[in-house]
Amino acid sequence: MSAWTPYQPKNEAPWNVERVVHLHRRAAFAASWSEVQRDLREGPEAAIHRLLSGHERSKFNAEFEALSQNIAQAAVASNSAIRLKAWWFLRMLKSPDPLGERLTLMWHNHFATSNRKVENLLWMHDQNQLLRTHSRGPFGKLLSATLKQPAMLKWLDADANRKGHPNENLGRELLELFTLGIGNYSENDIQSAARALTGWTIKKDEFVYQESRHDDGQLEIFGSRLTLDGDGLLQRTLEHPATARRLAWRICSTFMGENTYDEAALADLAAGLQRQDLNIGWAVETVLKSERFFSANNLRTRITSPTESVISAVKALELDDPPPNTLQLSEWSTRMGQDLFYPPNVGGWNGGRSWLGSRSIVARCNFASALAMGQLWQSSDPARVESSLVKLLEQYAVGSHLRDRAQWLATLLYGTSTAEQVSIVIGDLNSSETPLSHMIARLMASPDYYLA
Amino acid sequence: MTSRREFLKVAGGGALVSFSPLLPSLFASTASASGASADEKVLVVIQLDGGNDGINTVVPYADDGYARARKLLFQKTSELHKLNDHVGLHRSMKAAFELFEDDRLAIVQGVGYPNPNRSHFSSMKIWQTASIDSADHGGYGWLGSALDYAAEDVERPNEASTAQNAIFVGGQETPVALWGRRSSAISLSRAEDLQLELSSMQSAVPSPITSRNLNDIEQFVRKQSVTAQSAAKAFAQQNQKSGSTASYPDSGLASQLKFVSQLLRGGNTARVFYTIQSGYDTHANQESSHSRLLGEFSEALKAFLNDLKAAKLDDRVVVLAFSEFGRRAAENDSAGTDHGSSGPLFLAGSPVRGGLIGDTPDMSDLVDGDLKSLIDFRQVYATLLGKWLDVPSKEILRHDFETLRLFH
Structure with a gap:
């Protein structure tokens, strides 16, 4: 597993606020400042273990x-x-x-x-x-x-796929999208997969296998001649090495930034997955604990999805008590291009750079305003966010200068802040009555916030 | 065609202002207007998404093989809108038939490519990138590349261009076809999508020049931000003078095309508009949905072209409608059809030389149960690029393709 050697804090990659925020934005949407401080104190091992264990927030x-x-x-x-x-x-x-x-x-x-x-x-x-x-x-x-x-x-017309008249929809997407990935099977394999899946259907809200509809004739798939049912087909796709490679890619594209893993790193992770019975938890742990994950060139190189960007601001800023109206959060995500339960097609969202079309960016900017103006709560109150943020900064004893405050907010959202970002965010705010919500709107509308 | 440099001279260089406090001025200051003016030729693409059953669209009623392949889905000869003594349009396509008779609709038959790919995603990428080689599929689209070429600015090759050269109208992600190296596509599904809430919170403040070296992805997010904000600003100005009164049928495609018409009437300078009509993946119980889709397509197309004609914009606009593949010749046992190979393609508009183009694929001369491809889709692209968008097609398609007689 040379591509995924474990991370040890060192000079060029210290365990600092930047990396704690990085870990949470990639793996948990975002962290509050107290969570950042806790993880900073307790070290990477404890921080990652807490996420993996499923008890990051243990209360309630x-x-x-x-x-x-x-x-x-x-x-x-x-x-x-x-x-x-x-x-x-x-x-x-x-x-x-x-x-x-x-x-x-x-x-x-x-x-x-x-x-x-x-x-x-x-x-x-x-x-x-x-x-x-x-x-x-x-x-x-x-x-x-x-x-x-x-x-x-x-979704994939299983009921229409019957002995003597196969419907390829489920078989094709099983091989192309869910397991092997494109280029690892022939058109004939697709037709055989469809035949193996005959007999699968729905009755009274449940899956049923109707033997009378199943085609138990000989078929040829992945170079073998045999008879095969749906379960047998799934087993064969799981054993196929291309499936481990595709899962390795799926996990890396979820947690890693652009150009931070190559074919060799995928192969390494895929080989491990095969040894681990395709255990996803193992692969996620391997990636999150790796030196590669915490290396400087993996920081802020991933474009966040609309859903992630909506959730992460609310979480980081602790604006979730009471939470905003989540009907509205979901509508904003849709406007930015991600409508949950309604993906564009069976291939899902392409992610990455395709998230940043113009409409999506306009929606991201407008969301920043709507959040900062308190419009996302049941009773709209323009002062709500300002007063929440005032309390938050008091709680964490952040200095009262605008510069200190801007720097702290930028660090909480981005993991780091530059003098340039701070100047842009402050701008002409001296005379403003609600400087904190202005800063938040600007920080969230900035291209810097689109990256995690 | 006014070059970008000439335009800048005329406009005094500072045509656009910086809108956002959040964008380094390095990019904001080069957010100059595109060189395009509002009287250039425009291409409107309608993607018939899912794989249109071309056989039941342009029905080969005189081919004996048709009745053999289609039982439940058989279209009665008497109901077709006959284009000649061999083929006729589906009964729901009366509006398209009227365009055909009016010499404003060309139907290119048997369009496909070698070794057909039956995956929606792969085949769509082949069409959108104009490349059979999957190695090219992560990159740039054929229209994005064409717009790159048209917007080439030799003096400042490294600066981000914010030319608003393509607009995607729809709720989905911007299609790969429109992605370019430097050209930018914006996407909208309705006018409000481009209205930036310019609250006091985001009012302009001076932005310092960035001191940092930006990596590739940081440059990308900045470029996209500038594009979006320029588009929002320009759109707010245009929107005031639009206002189409033409009547459109009640369908998603019709309202998308109406929106395109509004943008064109408002003087939008985009060269390419792109929209999607979904639902053509008819594996089961095809007839009712297919009939509805073809009817909506035909009626929306006719309303759009007539609207443009009334606005005297019709000489500037050509519509291309394509699908990623056709369906198998034989229907399946779910009263539907599975993924096939070639199919018909539509070109519409006043500049188009109407009529049937190419031979009708023979229903008894199948390859592996599929119709043969008689015309490569890249021949259509080569014709559109060379004869309509004025871009040397070989630059985009990497090879020479024989062009077709599609224009007057």
């Missing part, structure tokens, strides 16, 4: 889950997609396990399923819970659970 666990469940049930019962989105935003904001939510978001992109065609919020919700439950386990369990579930079966 049972209470939170009960509340979350009630909200989800109400959203499904009222058949309101926007409320289901708001439910997930609340989870991302308040969950004791932010890494789990970050991974759930990753899997929602990997197994991108849209309610546009599924048209069933119960199924969409259940799929989302499966992604969460299996988010850091062996990939085989996640794959099987997600595929043998009505949302995916409906």
Whole structure:
């Protein structure tokens, strides 16, 4: 695992505020200042372990889950997609396990399923819970659970795929997107995969295998001739080395910045994944603990997704008590280009540079204003954010000079601050009555905030 | 065509102001207007997303193979809008048929490429990057590259250009087709998407010149910010003088095209507009949705072209409609069709030489159950680039392709 040697703090890569903020923005949306200070004190080992264990924020666990469940049930019962989105935003904001939510978001992109065609919020919700439950386990369990579930079966026309008249949709995306990736199979393999999956369908909100519809004839796949059912097909895709390579890529593209890993690093991680029974938790741990992850050229080189950027400001600034209206947070994310439960197609969001179209940037700037002006809360109050921030800065004993305050806020959001950023943020604020919310609006509308 | 340099001379160099306190002036100061003026030729692309069933769009009713391949999805000959004694448009395409009769619609038949790829994503990338080689697919699109070429500024090759040369109208991500090395696409789904809330919070303050060396991705995020903010400003000015009164049918595509028309009437200088009509991936129970899609497409297209004609803009605008692939010749057993190879492509507008172009693929001469490709899509691109966008096509397509007679 030479590409992923563990991180040890050293002169060129010290364990400092910049790296603590980096870790949280990549793996947990963001951290509050007290969390940053705690992790700075306790060191990288403890900080990463806390994220991986799922108990980053330990308080109110049972209470939170009960509340979350009630909200989800109400959203499904009222058949309101926007409320289901708001439910997930609340989870991302308040969950004791932010890494789990970050991974759930990753899997929602990997197994991108849209309610546009599924048209069933119960199924969409259940799929989302499966992604969460299996988010850091062996990939085989996640794959099987997600595929043998009505949302995916409906999305990719499983019911239309029957003995004697195969429908390729599910088989093709299984090989192209969920497991092997493009270039690792033939058109004939696709047709065989479709035949192996015949008999899979939905009955009464459940997956069922209808033997009478299954094609148990000989088929040829990945160079072997045999008879194969859906479970057998999944097993073969899991054993295929290309699947480990694709998962390594998925994890790196989620947690690493642009141009920070090459084909050799992917191969190294893929080889480890194969040895570890495709254990995702192991791979995530390996990446987050690596020297590569904390190296200077991996800092602030990843363009944040709309969902991440919406959540991270609210979390870092501790504006989550009471939380903003999460219906609004989800609408802003949509305006920026990420509509959860409605990915653009089965390939998911492309991510990276494609997040920064003009509309998305205008929406990011407008979101910064709306947040700073207190417009995202149930009762809109222009002074809300200013007074919250005043209290926050008092709590952390930040100096009263505008320069100190701008520098502290920039450090909290970006991990670091330059004199230039501070000057831009302060600008002409001397006469302003609400300098802190002005600064926040400027910091969040800045291109510097688009990178994490 | 006014070059960018000439425009700058005329405009005194400082055509645009810096809007944001957050952008280093290095970029803000070069946020000059694009060289494009509001009377250049424009291409509007409609992406028929999902793989349109070309066989039931331009129906080869006189081909014996048609009835053999299509049972549940068979289109009655009497209901077709006949284009000649061999093919006819689907019954829901009356509006397109009227454009055809009016010499404003060209239908290029059997368009595809060698070794068809049946993946939506790969085939779409092939069309959008105009390259069969997947190594090119992460890079730049054919239209982005064309706009790069048109906007080339030899004097200042390293500065960020903010020319607003392409506009994507839709709720999805900006398609790869529009990504260029220097040209920038903006994306919108409605006018409000470009209204920057210029609250007191983000009012302009002087921005210092950056002292830092910016890496590639930092430069990218800054360039995108400047583009977006310039676009917002320019759009706010334009929006006041738009105002189309033409009537459009009630569909997503129609409102997107209406929005394009508003932008054009408002004097927008983009050379390329791009929009998407989704839903063509008809694996099951195809007929009702396919019929609706083709009807919406035809009616929206006709309303758009008539609107432009009324605004005397029609001589400047050509519409291209394509899909990433056609469907298999034979229908499947779900009353749908699976991913195939070639299909028909549409070009519309007053400058277009209307009519059927190329031979109709033979339903009994299939390759692996698919229609043959008779015309390479890059021949269409080469024609559009060379004869409409005035860009040497070989610069963009890397090879010479035989052009087609698509224009008067």
